[in-house]
Amino acid sequence: MNTTIRIRLSLMMFLEFFIWGGWFVTLGTYLANNLSATGSQIATVFTTQSWGAIIAPFVIGLVADRYFNAERILGVLHLIGAILMYQMYHTDNFDVFYPYVLAYMIAYMPTLALVNSVSFNQMKDPAKDFSSIRVFGTIGWIAAGLAISYLFEWDSVTGISQGFLQNTFLVTAIASAVLGLYSFTLPATPPKIAPGVKASVTEILNFDALKLLGDRNFLMFFIASILICIPLAFYYQNANQFFSEIGMANPTGKMTIGQASEVGFMLLLPVFFKRFGFKATLLAGMLAWALRYVLFAYGNAGELSFMLITGIALHGICYDFFFVSGQIYTNSKAGDHQKSAAQGLITLATYGVGMLIGFAVAGLITDTYTHANGHGWQSIWLFPAGFALVVMVLFALFFKNEKIEYKA
Incomplete structure:
Protein backbone atom coordinates (compact mmCIF):
# COMPACT_ATOMS: atom_id res chain seq x y z
CA MET A 1 0.00 0.00 0.00
CA ASN A 2 1.10 3.55 -0.75
CA THR A 3 2.74 5.04 2.36
CA THR A 4 0.79 8.30 2.12
CA ILE A 5 -2.52 6.43 1.89
CA ARG A 6 -1.53 4.24 4.84
CA ILE A 7 -0.79 7.31 6.99
CA ARG A 8 -4.06 8.98 6.00
CA LEU A 9 -6.12 5.88 6.79
CA SER A 10 -4.27 5.40 10.08
CA LEU A 11 -5.11 8.98 11.11
CA MET A 12 -8.74 8.34 10.19
CA MET A 13 -8.80 5.27 12.46
CA PHE A 14 -7.04 7.15 15.27
CA LEU A 15 -9.65 9.93 15.23
CA GLU A 16 -12.58 7.50 14.84
CA PHE A 17 -11.78 5.68 18.07
CA PHE A 18 -10.35 8.69 19.92
CA ILE A 19 -13.86 10.11 19.53
CA TRP A 20 -15.53 7.00 20.95
CA GLY A 21 -13.09 6.55 23.82
CA GLY A 22 -13.06 10.28 24.58
CA TRP A 23 -16.51 10.28 26.20
CA PHE A 24 -17.99 6.77 26.31
CA VAL A 25 -15.67 5.34 28.99
CA THR A 26 -16.50 8.06 31.54
CA LEU A 27 -20.18 8.34 30.54
CA GLY A 28 -21.55 6.36 33.50
CA THR A 29 -19.51 8.38 35.98
CA TYR A 30 -20.60 11.65 34.34
CA LEU A 31 -24.30 10.71 34.38
CA ALA A 32 -24.22 9.64 38.02
CA ASN A 33 -22.30 12.65 39.30
CA ASN A 34 -23.27 15.51 36.98
CA LEU A 35 -26.87 14.60 36.12
CA SER A 36 -27.70 12.53 39.26
CA ALA A 37 -28.93 9.70 37.04
CA THR A 38 -30.16 6.41 38.49
CA GLY A 39 -28.85 3.05 37.35
CA SER A 40 -31.87 2.56 35.08
CA GLN A 41 -31.43 6.01 33.56
CA ILE A 42 -27.74 5.32 32.93
CA ALA A 43 -28.73 2.02 31.31
CA THR A 44 -31.19 3.88 29.07
CA VAL A 45 -28.40 6.16 27.85
CA PHE A 46 -26.03 3.24 27.19
CA THR A 47 -28.70 1.41 25.18
CA THR A 48 -28.45 4.21 22.61
CA GLN A 49 -25.32 2.41 21.40
CA SER A 50 -27.46 -0.65 20.74
CA TRP A 51 -30.14 1.31 18.90
CA GLY A 52 -27.41 2.87 16.80
CA ALA A 53 -26.02 -0.58 15.99
CA ILE A 54 -29.49 -1.85 15.04
CA ILE A 55 -30.18 1.13 12.76
CA ALA A 56 -26.67 1.19 11.23
CA PRO A 57 -27.30 -1.60 8.66
CA PHE A 58 -30.21 0.41 7.25
CA VAL A 59 -27.97 3.47 6.83
CA ILE A 60 -25.23 1.41 5.15
CA GLY A 61 -27.52 -0.79 3.07
CA LEU A 62 -30.02 1.80 1.91
CA VAL A 63 -27.75 4.85 1.55
CA ALA A 64 -23.99 4.18 1.65
CA ASP A 65 -24.02 1.09 -0.57
CA ARG A 66 -26.30 2.62 -3.21
CA TYR A 67 -26.15 6.39 -3.54
CA PHE A 68 -23.18 8.20 -2.01
CA ASN A 69 -19.45 7.73 -1.53
CA ALA A 70 -18.61 6.22 1.87
CA GLU A 71 -16.07 8.94 2.74
CA ARG A 72 -18.67 11.68 2.13
CA ILE A 73 -21.29 10.02 4.33
CA LEU A 74 -18.55 9.54 6.95
CA GLY A 75 -17.83 13.28 6.83
CA VAL A 76 -21.47 14.33 7.07
CA LEU A 77 -22.21 11.96 9.98
CA HIS A 78 -19.22 13.19 11.98
CA LEU A 79 -20.12 16.85 11.38
CA ILE A 80 -23.64 16.10 12.62
CA GLY A 81 -22.05 14.27 15.55
CA ALA A 82 -19.93 17.31 16.39
CA ILE A 83 -23.04 19.48 16.66
CA LEU A 84 -24.86 16.93 18.81
CA MET A 85 -21.83 16.42 21.06
CA TYR A 86 -21.55 20.19 21.55
CA GLN A 87 -25.20 20.26 22.62
CA MET A 88 -24.49 17.46 25.12
CA TYR A 89 -21.63 19.57 26.50
CA HIS A 90 -24.06 22.40 27.26
CA THR A 91 -26.78 20.18 28.74
CA ASP A 92 -27.25 19.78 32.51
CA ASN A 93 -30.61 18.00 32.50
CA PHE A 94 -31.03 14.26 31.90
CA ASP A 95 -34.29 14.58 29.97
CA VAL A 96 -32.65 17.03 27.56
CA PHE A 97 -29.41 15.03 27.38
CA TYR A 98 -31.01 11.75 26.32
CA PRO A 99 -32.41 12.80 22.89
CA TYR A 100 -29.02 14.27 21.98
CA VAL A 101 -27.09 11.11 22.89
CA LEU A 102 -29.63 8.92 21.07
CA ALA A 103 -29.32 11.02 17.90
CA TYR A 104 -25.53 11.02 18.27
CA MET A 105 -25.30 7.22 18.50
CA ILE A 106 -27.57 6.79 15.47
CA ALA A 107 -25.13 9.03 13.59
CA TYR A 108 -21.93 7.49 15.01
CA MET A 109 -22.48 3.73 14.86
CA PRO A 110 -22.67 3.57 11.02
CA THR A 111 -19.27 5.26 10.86
CA LEU A 112 -17.64 2.14 12.33
CA ALA A 113 -18.53 0.27 9.15
CA LEU A 114 -17.76 3.24 6.92
CA VAL A 115 -14.14 3.62 8.08
CA ASN A 116 -13.66 -0.08 7.32
CA SER A 117 -15.17 0.37 3.86
CA VAL A 118 -12.89 3.32 3.10
CA SER A 119 -9.89 1.30 4.28
CA PHE A 120 -10.70 -1.93 2.43
CA ASN A 121 -11.28 -0.01 -0.80
CA GLN A 122 -7.60 1.01 -0.79
CA MET A 123 -6.17 -2.43 0.01
CA LYS A 124 -5.04 -5.11 -2.39
CA ASP A 125 -4.55 -7.55 0.50
CA PRO A 126 -6.85 -6.62 3.44
CA ALA A 127 -5.75 -9.65 5.48
CA LYS A 128 -2.21 -8.30 5.40
CA ASP A 129 -2.81 -4.55 5.60
CA PHE A 130 -5.95 -3.94 7.67
CA SER A 131 -4.70 -4.89 11.16
CA SER A 132 -1.71 -2.53 10.93
CA ILE A 133 -4.11 0.34 10.18
CA ARG A 134 -6.91 -0.70 12.57
CA VAL A 135 -4.45 -0.79 15.48
CA PHE A 136 -4.29 3.01 15.30
CA GLY A 137 -7.93 3.00 16.36
CA THR A 138 -6.96 1.23 19.58
CA ILE A 139 -4.11 3.71 20.02
CA GLY A 140 -6.64 6.54 19.60
CA TRP A 141 -8.88 5.07 22.30
CA ILE A 142 -5.85 4.73 24.62
CA ALA A 143 -4.75 8.30 23.90
CA ALA A 144 -8.19 9.61 24.86
CA GLY A 145 -8.14 7.74 28.19
CA LEU A 146 -4.60 8.85 29.06
CA ALA A 147 -5.45 12.47 28.23
CA ILE A 148 -8.56 12.44 30.45
CA SER A 149 -6.67 10.97 33.44
CA TYR A 150 -3.09 12.20 33.22
CA LEU A 151 -3.12 15.33 31.04
CA PHE A 152 -6.35 17.01 32.16
CA GLU A 153 -7.14 14.99 35.35
CA TRP A 154 -10.85 15.36 34.68
CA ASP A 155 -11.64 12.03 36.36
CA SER A 156 -9.79 12.84 39.59
CA VAL A 157 -11.83 13.36 42.77
CA THR A 158 -11.48 17.12 42.35
CA GLY A 159 -12.22 16.96 38.64
CA ILE A 160 -15.41 14.97 39.18
CA SER A 161 -16.62 17.16 42.05
CA GLN A 162 -16.11 20.28 39.95
CA GLY A 163 -17.85 18.81 36.91
CA PHE A 164 -14.78 18.69 34.67
CA LEU A 165 -15.93 15.43 33.03
CA GLN A 166 -18.33 17.59 31.03
CA ASN A 167 -15.29 18.76 29.06
CA THR A 168 -15.00 15.32 27.46
CA PHE A 169 -17.98 16.21 25.28
CA LEU A 170 -16.33 19.43 24.12
CA VAL A 171 -13.09 17.66 23.18
CA THR A 172 -15.08 14.97 21.38
CA ALA A 173 -17.09 17.61 19.51
CA ILE A 174 -13.85 19.20 18.29
CA ALA A 175 -12.40 15.83 17.26
CA SER A 176 -15.65 14.95 15.45
CA ALA A 177 -15.54 18.21 13.51
CA VAL A 178 -11.91 17.58 12.56
CA LEU A 179 -12.65 14.04 11.34
CA GLY A 180 -15.79 15.25 9.58
CA LEU A 181 -13.83 17.77 7.52
CA TYR A 182 -10.87 15.42 7.07
CA SER A 183 -13.16 12.70 5.69
CA PHE A 184 -13.88 14.74 2.57
CA THR A 185 -10.16 14.56 1.70
CA LEU A 186 -10.01 10.75 1.95
CA PRO A 187 -9.69 8.51 -1.13
CA ALA A 188 -12.95 8.07 -3.02
CA THR A 189 -15.02 5.04 -2.03
CA PRO A 190 -17.96 4.85 -4.47
CA PRO A 191 -21.20 2.94 -3.77
CA LYS A 192 -20.95 -0.84 -4.09
CA ILE A 193 -24.34 -1.07 -5.82
CA ALA A 194 -25.17 1.13 -8.80
CA PRO A 195 -28.34 3.21 -8.14
CA GLY A 196 -30.06 1.73 -11.20
CA VAL A 197 -29.43 -1.88 -10.21
CA LYS A 198 -32.41 -3.53 -8.57
CA ALA A 199 -31.86 -5.48 -5.39
CA SER A 200 -34.24 -6.99 -2.87
CA VAL A 201 -34.64 -5.48 0.57
CA THR A 202 -33.14 -8.69 1.97
CA GLU A 203 -29.99 -8.21 -0.10
CA ILE A 204 -29.70 -4.50 0.63
CA LEU A 205 -29.95 -5.01 4.40
Whole structure:
Protein backbone atom coordinates (compact mmCIF):
# COMPACT_ATOMS: atom_id res chain seq x y z
CA MET A 1 0.00 0.00 0.00
CA ASN A 2 1.10 3.55 -0.75
CA THR A 3 2.74 5.04 2.36
CA THR A 4 0.79 8.30 2.12
CA ILE A 5 -2.52 6.43 1.89
CA ARG A 6 -1.53 4.24 4.84
CA ILE A 7 -0.79 7.31 6.99
CA ARG A 8 -4.06 8.98 6.00
CA LEU A 9 -6.12 5.88 6.79
CA SER A 10 -4.27 5.40 10.08
CA LEU A 11 -5.11 8.98 11.11
CA MET A 12 -8.74 8.34 10.19
CA MET A 13 -8.80 5.27 12.46
CA PHE A 14 -7.04 7.15 15.27
CA LEU A 15 -9.65 9.93 15.23
CA GLU A 16 -12.58 7.50 14.84
CA PHE A 17 -11.78 5.68 18.07
CA PHE A 18 -10.35 8.69 19.92
CA ILE A 19 -13.86 10.11 19.53
CA TRP A 20 -15.53 7.00 20.95
CA GLY A 21 -13.09 6.55 23.82
CA GLY A 22 -13.06 10.28 24.58
CA TRP A 23 -16.51 10.28 26.20
CA PHE A 24 -17.99 6.77 26.31
CA VAL A 25 -15.67 5.34 28.99
CA THR A 26 -16.50 8.06 31.54
CA LEU A 27 -20.18 8.34 30.54
CA GLY A 28 -21.55 6.36 33.50
CA THR A 29 -19.51 8.38 35.98
CA TYR A 30 -20.60 11.65 34.34
CA LEU A 31 -24.30 10.71 34.38
CA ALA A 32 -24.22 9.64 38.02
CA ASN A 33 -22.30 12.65 39.30
CA ASN A 34 -23.27 15.51 36.98
CA LEU A 35 -26.87 14.60 36.12
CA SER A 36 -27.70 12.53 39.26
CA ALA A 37 -28.93 9.70 37.04
CA THR A 38 -30.16 6.41 38.49
CA GLY A 39 -28.85 3.05 37.35
CA SER A 40 -31.87 2.56 35.08
CA GLN A 41 -31.43 6.01 33.56
CA ILE A 42 -27.74 5.32 32.93
CA ALA A 43 -28.73 2.02 31.31
CA THR A 44 -31.19 3.88 29.07
CA VAL A 45 -28.40 6.16 27.85
CA PHE A 46 -26.03 3.24 27.19
CA THR A 47 -28.70 1.41 25.18
CA THR A 48 -28.45 4.21 22.61
CA GLN A 49 -25.32 2.41 21.40
CA SER A 50 -27.46 -0.65 20.74
CA TRP A 51 -30.14 1.31 18.90
CA GLY A 52 -27.41 2.87 16.80
CA ALA A 53 -26.02 -0.58 15.99
CA ILE A 54 -29.49 -1.85 15.04
CA ILE A 55 -30.18 1.13 12.76
CA ALA A 56 -26.67 1.19 11.23
CA PRO A 57 -27.30 -1.60 8.66
CA PHE A 58 -30.21 0.41 7.25
CA VAL A 59 -27.97 3.47 6.83
CA ILE A 60 -25.23 1.41 5.15
CA GLY A 61 -27.52 -0.79 3.07
CA LEU A 62 -30.02 1.80 1.91
CA VAL A 63 -27.75 4.85 1.55
CA ALA A 64 -23.99 4.18 1.65
CA ASP A 65 -24.02 1.09 -0.57
CA ARG A 66 -26.30 2.62 -3.21
CA TYR A 67 -26.15 6.39 -3.54
CA PHE A 68 -23.18 8.20 -2.01
CA ASN A 69 -19.45 7.73 -1.53
CA ALA A 70 -18.61 6.22 1.87
CA GLU A 71 -16.07 8.94 2.74
CA ARG A 72 -18.67 11.68 2.13
CA ILE A 73 -21.29 10.02 4.33
CA LEU A 74 -18.55 9.54 6.95
CA GLY A 75 -17.83 13.28 6.83
CA VAL A 76 -21.47 14.33 7.07
CA LEU A 77 -22.21 11.96 9.98
CA HIS A 78 -19.22 13.19 11.98
CA LEU A 79 -20.12 16.85 11.38
CA ILE A 80 -23.64 16.10 12.62
CA GLY A 81 -22.05 14.27 15.55
CA ALA A 82 -19.93 17.31 16.39
CA ILE A 83 -23.04 19.48 16.66
CA LEU A 84 -24.86 16.93 18.81
CA MET A 85 -21.83 16.42 21.06
CA TYR A 86 -21.55 20.19 21.55
CA GLN A 87 -25.20 20.26 22.62
CA MET A 88 -24.49 17.46 25.12
CA TYR A 89 -21.63 19.57 26.50
CA HIS A 90 -24.06 22.40 27.26
CA THR A 91 -26.78 20.18 28.74
CA ASP A 92 -27.25 19.78 32.51
CA ASN A 93 -30.61 18.00 32.50
CA PHE A 94 -31.03 14.26 31.90
CA ASP A 95 -34.29 14.58 29.97
CA VAL A 96 -32.65 17.03 27.56
CA PHE A 97 -29.41 15.03 27.38
CA TYR A 98 -31.01 11.75 26.32
CA PRO A 99 -32.41 12.80 22.89
CA TYR A 100 -29.02 14.27 21.98
CA VAL A 101 -27.09 11.11 22.89
CA LEU A 102 -29.63 8.92 21.07
CA ALA A 103 -29.32 11.02 17.90
CA TYR A 104 -25.53 11.02 18.27
CA MET A 105 -25.30 7.22 18.50
CA ILE A 106 -27.57 6.79 15.47
CA ALA A 107 -25.13 9.03 13.59
CA TYR A 108 -21.93 7.49 15.01
CA MET A 109 -22.48 3.73 14.86
CA PRO A 110 -22.67 3.57 11.02
CA THR A 111 -19.27 5.26 10.86
CA LEU A 112 -17.64 2.14 12.33
CA ALA A 113 -18.53 0.27 9.15
CA LEU A 114 -17.76 3.24 6.92
CA VAL A 115 -14.14 3.62 8.08
CA ASN A 116 -13.66 -0.08 7.32
CA SER A 117 -15.17 0.37 3.86
CA VAL A 118 -12.89 3.32 3.10
CA SER A 119 -9.89 1.30 4.28
CA PHE A 120 -10.70 -1.93 2.43
CA ASN A 121 -11.28 -0.01 -0.80
CA GLN A 122 -7.60 1.01 -0.79
CA MET A 123 -6.17 -2.43 0.01
CA LYS A 124 -5.04 -5.11 -2.39
CA ASP A 125 -4.55 -7.55 0.50
CA PRO A 126 -6.85 -6.62 3.44
CA ALA A 127 -5.75 -9.65 5.48
CA LYS A 128 -2.21 -8.30 5.40
CA ASP A 129 -2.81 -4.55 5.60
CA PHE A 130 -5.95 -3.94 7.67
CA SER A 131 -4.70 -4.89 11.16
CA SER A 132 -1.71 -2.53 10.93
CA ILE A 133 -4.11 0.34 10.18
CA ARG A 134 -6.91 -0.70 12.57
CA VAL A 135 -4.45 -0.79 15.48
CA PHE A 136 -4.29 3.01 15.30
CA GLY A 137 -7.93 3.00 16.36
CA THR A 138 -6.96 1.23 19.58
CA ILE A 139 -4.11 3.71 20.02
CA GLY A 140 -6.64 6.54 19.60
CA TRP A 141 -8.88 5.07 22.30
CA ILE A 142 -5.85 4.73 24.62
CA ALA A 143 -4.75 8.30 23.90
CA ALA A 144 -8.19 9.61 24.86
CA GLY A 145 -8.14 7.74 28.19
CA LEU A 146 -4.60 8.85 29.06
CA ALA A 147 -5.45 12.47 28.23
CA ILE A 148 -8.56 12.44 30.45
CA SER A 149 -6.67 10.97 33.44
CA TYR A 150 -3.09 12.20 33.22
CA LEU A 151 -3.12 15.33 31.04
CA PHE A 152 -6.35 17.01 32.16
CA GLU A 153 -7.14 14.99 35.35
CA TRP A 154 -10.85 15.36 34.68
CA ASP A 155 -11.64 12.03 36.36
CA SER A 156 -9.79 12.84 39.59
CA VAL A 157 -11.83 13.36 42.77
CA THR A 158 -11.48 17.12 42.35
CA GLY A 159 -12.22 16.96 38.64
CA ILE A 160 -15.41 14.97 39.18
CA SER A 161 -16.62 17.16 42.05
CA GLN A 162 -16.11 20.28 39.95
CA GLY A 163 -17.85 18.81 36.91
CA PHE A 164 -14.78 18.69 34.67
CA LEU A 165 -15.93 15.43 33.03
CA GLN A 166 -18.33 17.59 31.03
CA ASN A 167 -15.29 18.76 29.06
CA THR A 168 -15.00 15.32 27.46
CA PHE A 169 -17.98 16.21 25.28
CA LEU A 170 -16.33 19.43 24.12
CA VAL A 171 -13.09 17.66 23.18
CA THR A 172 -15.08 14.97 21.38
CA ALA A 173 -17.09 17.61 19.51
CA ILE A 174 -13.85 19.20 18.29
CA ALA A 175 -12.40 15.83 17.26
CA SER A 176 -15.65 14.95 15.45
CA ALA A 177 -15.54 18.21 13.51
CA VAL A 178 -11.91 17.58 12.56
CA LEU A 179 -12.65 14.04 11.34
CA GLY A 180 -15.79 15.25 9.58
CA LEU A 181 -13.83 17.77 7.52
CA TYR A 182 -10.87 15.42 7.07
CA SER A 183 -13.16 12.70 5.69
CA PHE A 184 -13.88 14.74 2.57
CA THR A 185 -10.16 14.56 1.70
CA LEU A 186 -10.01 10.75 1.95
CA PRO A 187 -9.69 8.51 -1.13
CA ALA A 188 -12.95 8.07 -3.02
CA THR A 189 -15.02 5.04 -2.03
CA PRO A 190 -17.96 4.85 -4.47
CA PRO A 191 -21.20 2.94 -3.77
CA LYS A 192 -20.95 -0.84 -4.09
CA ILE A 193 -24.34 -1.07 -5.82
CA ALA A 194 -25.17 1.13 -8.80
CA PRO A 195 -28.34 3.21 -8.14
CA GLY A 196 -30.06 1.73 -11.20
CA VAL A 197 -29.43 -1.88 -10.21
CA LYS A 198 -32.41 -3.53 -8.57
CA ALA A 199 -31.86 -5.48 -5.39
CA SER A 200 -34.24 -6.99 -2.87
CA VAL A 201 -34.64 -5.48 0.57
CA THR A 202 -33.14 -8.69 1.97
CA GLU A 203 -29.99 -8.21 -0.10
CA ILE A 204 -29.70 -4.50 0.63
CA LEU A 205 -29.95 -5.01 4.40
CA ASN A 206 -27.67 -8.08 4.38
CA PHE A 207 -30.38 -10.35 5.83
CA ASP A 208 -29.35 -13.27 3.60
CA ALA A 209 -27.01 -14.33 6.40
CA LEU A 210 -30.03 -15.44 8.47
CA LYS A 211 -29.83 -18.71 6.56
CA LEU A 212 -26.70 -19.52 8.59
CA LEU A 213 -28.91 -19.97 11.67
CA GLY A 214 -30.07 -23.25 10.15
CA ASP A 215 -26.66 -24.64 11.11
CA ARG A 216 -27.02 -25.93 14.70
CA ASN A 217 -23.49 -25.00 15.71
CA PHE A 218 -23.76 -21.49 14.30
CA LEU A 219 -27.11 -21.06 16.05
CA MET A 220 -25.51 -22.02 19.38
CA PHE A 221 -22.70 -19.54 18.74
CA PHE A 222 -25.23 -16.85 17.76
CA ILE A 223 -27.20 -17.34 20.99
CA ALA A 224 -24.00 -17.38 23.07
CA SER A 225 -22.88 -14.13 21.40
CA ILE A 226 -26.09 -12.42 22.51
CA LEU A 227 -25.95 -13.82 26.05
CA ILE A 228 -22.27 -13.02 26.70
CA CYS A 229 -23.01 -9.37 25.89
CA ILE A 230 -25.05 -9.16 29.09
CA PRO A 231 -21.93 -9.37 31.32
CA LEU A 232 -20.04 -7.24 28.78
CA ALA A 233 -22.58 -4.44 29.28
CA PHE A 234 -21.79 -4.35 33.00
CA TYR A 235 -18.18 -3.43 32.18
CA TYR A 236 -19.02 -0.64 29.77
CA GLN A 237 -21.74 0.79 32.00
CA ASN A 238 -20.32 0.40 35.51
CA ALA A 239 -16.55 -0.03 35.47
CA ASN A 240 -15.45 3.62 35.37
CA GLN A 241 -18.08 4.64 37.90
CA PHE A 242 -17.03 1.74 40.16
CA PHE A 243 -13.33 2.62 40.03
CA SER A 244 -14.06 6.29 40.68
CA GLU A 245 -16.43 5.56 43.57
CA ILE A 246 -13.99 3.29 45.42
CA GLY A 247 -11.18 5.82 45.09
CA MET A 248 -8.94 4.45 42.33
CA ALA A 249 -6.57 7.17 41.10
CA ASN A 250 -6.69 7.98 37.35
CA PRO A 251 -9.34 5.32 36.60
CA THR A 252 -9.85 6.26 32.93
CA GLY A 253 -6.12 6.15 32.22
CA LYS A 254 -5.75 2.80 33.98
CA MET A 255 -8.63 1.36 32.01
CA THR A 256 -6.53 1.81 28.86
CA ILE A 257 -4.53 -1.18 30.12
CA GLY A 258 -7.45 -3.18 28.74
CA GLN A 259 -6.91 -1.81 25.23
CA ALA A 260 -3.16 -2.40 25.48
CA SER A 261 -3.78 -6.03 26.46
CA GLU A 262 -6.21 -6.30 23.54
CA VAL A 263 -3.32 -5.59 21.17
CA GLY A 264 -1.06 -8.10 22.93
CA PHE A 265 -3.56 -10.95 23.03
CA MET A 266 -4.45 -10.30 19.40
CA LEU A 267 -0.91 -11.46 18.59
CA LEU A 268 -1.34 -14.58 20.74
CA LEU A 269 -4.73 -15.46 19.31
CA PRO A 270 -3.47 -17.33 16.20
CA VAL A 271 -1.22 -19.51 18.39
CA PHE A 272 -4.02 -20.34 20.85
CA PHE A 273 -6.54 -20.83 18.05
CA LYS A 274 -4.29 -23.23 16.15
CA ARG A 275 -3.28 -25.25 19.19
CA PHE A 276 -6.56 -25.53 21.10
CA GLY A 277 -9.25 -24.88 18.49
CA PHE A 278 -12.24 -22.57 18.23
CA LYS A 279 -14.41 -24.00 21.00
CA ALA A 280 -11.64 -23.90 23.63
CA THR A 281 -10.73 -20.34 22.58
CA LEU A 282 -14.29 -19.10 23.09
CA LEU A 283 -14.59 -20.93 26.40
CA ALA A 284 -11.37 -19.25 27.57
CA GLY A 285 -12.86 -15.88 26.66
CA MET A 286 -16.04 -16.60 28.63
CA LEU A 287 -14.06 -17.81 31.63
CA ALA A 288 -12.04 -14.58 31.53
CA TRP A 289 -15.27 -12.56 31.78
CA ALA A 290 -16.29 -14.46 34.90
CA LEU A 291 -12.82 -14.19 36.46
CA ARG A 292 -12.49 -10.44 35.86
CA TYR A 293 -15.80 -9.74 37.63
CA VAL A 294 -14.82 -11.89 40.60
CA LEU A 295 -11.61 -9.84 40.82
CA PHE A 296 -13.66 -6.63 40.72
CA ALA A 297 -16.02 -7.99 43.41
CA TYR A 298 -13.26 -8.75 45.92
CA GLY A 299 -10.56 -6.21 44.99
CA ASN A 300 -10.20 -2.69 46.32
CA ALA A 301 -8.27 0.52 45.62
CA GLY A 302 -5.81 -0.23 48.44
CA GLU A 303 -3.71 -3.33 49.05
CA LEU A 304 -5.87 -5.42 46.71
CA SER A 305 -5.66 -2.94 43.83
CA PHE A 306 -3.65 -5.53 41.86
CA MET A 307 -6.89 -7.51 41.55
CA LEU A 308 -8.59 -4.58 39.85
CA ILE A 309 -5.66 -4.01 37.50
CA THR A 310 -5.58 -7.73 36.65
CA GLY A 311 -9.31 -7.61 35.91
CA ILE A 312 -8.79 -4.67 33.56
CA ALA A 313 -5.86 -6.44 31.85
CA LEU A 314 -8.06 -9.48 31.19
CA HIS A 315 -9.95 -7.38 28.65
CA GLY A 316 -7.62 -8.68 25.92
CA ILE A 317 -8.67 -12.28 26.54
CA CYS A 318 -12.32 -11.33 27.09
CA TYR A 319 -12.60 -9.44 23.82
CA ASP A 320 -10.12 -11.15 21.49
CA PHE A 321 -10.77 -14.74 22.48
CA PHE A 322 -14.53 -14.41 22.11
CA PHE A 323 -15.38 -11.58 19.74
CA VAL A 324 -12.42 -11.71 17.35
CA SER A 325 -12.53 -15.52 17.34
CA GLY A 326 -16.24 -15.24 16.65
CA GLN A 327 -15.57 -13.03 13.63
CA ILE A 328 -13.12 -15.63 12.30
CA TYR A 329 -15.65 -18.43 12.87
CA THR A 330 -18.41 -16.43 11.18
CA ASN A 331 -16.18 -15.75 8.19
CA SER A 332 -15.43 -19.47 7.85
CA LYS A 333 -19.10 -20.46 7.98
CA ALA A 334 -20.33 -17.90 5.44
CA GLY A 335 -20.10 -18.36 1.70
CA ASP A 336 -18.09 -15.91 -0.36
CA HIS A 337 -21.17 -13.79 -1.15
CA GLN A 338 -22.36 -13.82 2.48
CA LYS A 339 -19.23 -12.85 4.39
CA SER A 340 -20.11 -9.17 4.87
CA ALA A 341 -23.74 -9.98 5.60
CA ALA A 342 -22.72 -12.61 8.16
CA GLN A 343 -20.40 -10.18 9.97
CA GLY A 344 -23.22 -7.64 9.99
CA LEU A 345 -25.55 -10.23 11.50
CA ILE A 346 -23.14 -10.93 14.37
CA THR A 347 -22.62 -7.21 14.97
CA LEU A 348 -26.39 -6.79 15.12
CA ALA A 349 -26.63 -9.70 17.58
CA THR A 350 -23.88 -8.40 19.87
CA TYR A 351 -23.73 -4.59 19.84
CA GLY A 352 -27.43 -4.47 18.94
CA VAL A 353 -29.66 -7.05 20.62
CA GLY A 354 -27.17 -8.43 23.18
CA MET A 355 -25.99 -5.08 24.50
CA LEU A 356 -29.54 -3.71 24.49
CA ILE A 357 -30.60 -6.49 26.86
CA GLY A 358 -27.32 -6.27 28.78
CA PHE A 359 -27.54 -2.56 29.57
CA ALA A 360 -31.13 -2.95 30.74
CA VAL A 361 -30.15 -5.82 33.06
CA ALA A 362 -27.09 -3.94 34.33
CA GLY A 363 -29.23 -0.90 35.15
CA LEU A 364 -31.76 -3.03 37.01
CA ILE A 365 -29.10 -4.85 39.04
CA THR A 366 -27.26 -1.61 39.81
CA ASP A 367 -30.44 0.05 41.11
CA THR A 368 -31.20 -3.03 43.23
CA TYR A 369 -27.87 -2.69 45.05
CA THR A 370 -27.80 1.12 45.33
CA HIS A 371 -27.92 2.58 48.84
CA ALA A 372 -27.50 5.96 50.49
CA ASN A 373 -23.70 5.70 50.65
CA GLY A 374 -23.10 4.37 47.16
CA HIS A 375 -23.43 0.86 45.72
CA GLY A 376 -23.06 -2.73 46.84
CA TRP A 377 -20.44 -3.36 44.19
CA GLN A 378 -19.58 -6.88 45.31
CA SER A 379 -23.14 -8.06 44.69
CA ILE A 380 -23.33 -6.12 41.43
CA TRP A 381 -20.15 -7.70 40.01
CA LEU A 382 -20.96 -11.23 41.16
CA PHE A 383 -24.09 -11.25 39.01
CA PRO A 384 -22.30 -10.94 35.62
CA ALA A 385 -19.58 -13.30 36.90
CA GLY A 386 -22.16 -15.99 37.57
CA PHE A 387 -24.02 -15.28 34.34
CA ALA A 388 -20.84 -15.62 32.27
CA LEU A 389 -20.13 -18.97 33.92
CA VAL A 390 -23.63 -20.24 33.08
CA VAL A 391 -23.23 -19.19 29.44
CA MET A 392 -19.83 -20.91 29.34
CA VAL A 393 -21.25 -24.19 30.67
CA LEU A 394 -24.19 -24.14 28.24
CA PHE A 395 -21.87 -23.44 25.32
CA ALA A 396 -19.54 -26.26 26.39
CA LEU A 397 -22.46 -28.68 26.51
CA PHE A 398 -24.32 -27.78 23.32
CA PHE A 399 -21.64 -26.59 20.88
CA LYS A 400 -20.03 -29.42 18.95
CA ASN A 401 -16.33 -28.82 18.39
CA GLU A 402 -15.32 -28.30 14.78
CA LYS A 403 -12.04 -27.48 13.12
CA ILE A 404 -11.77 -23.93 11.82
CA GLU A 405 -8.89 -22.73 9.70
CA TYR A 406 -7.37 -19.49 10.96
CA LYS A 407 -6.26 -17.07 8.26
CA ALA A 408 -4.36 -14.07 9.59
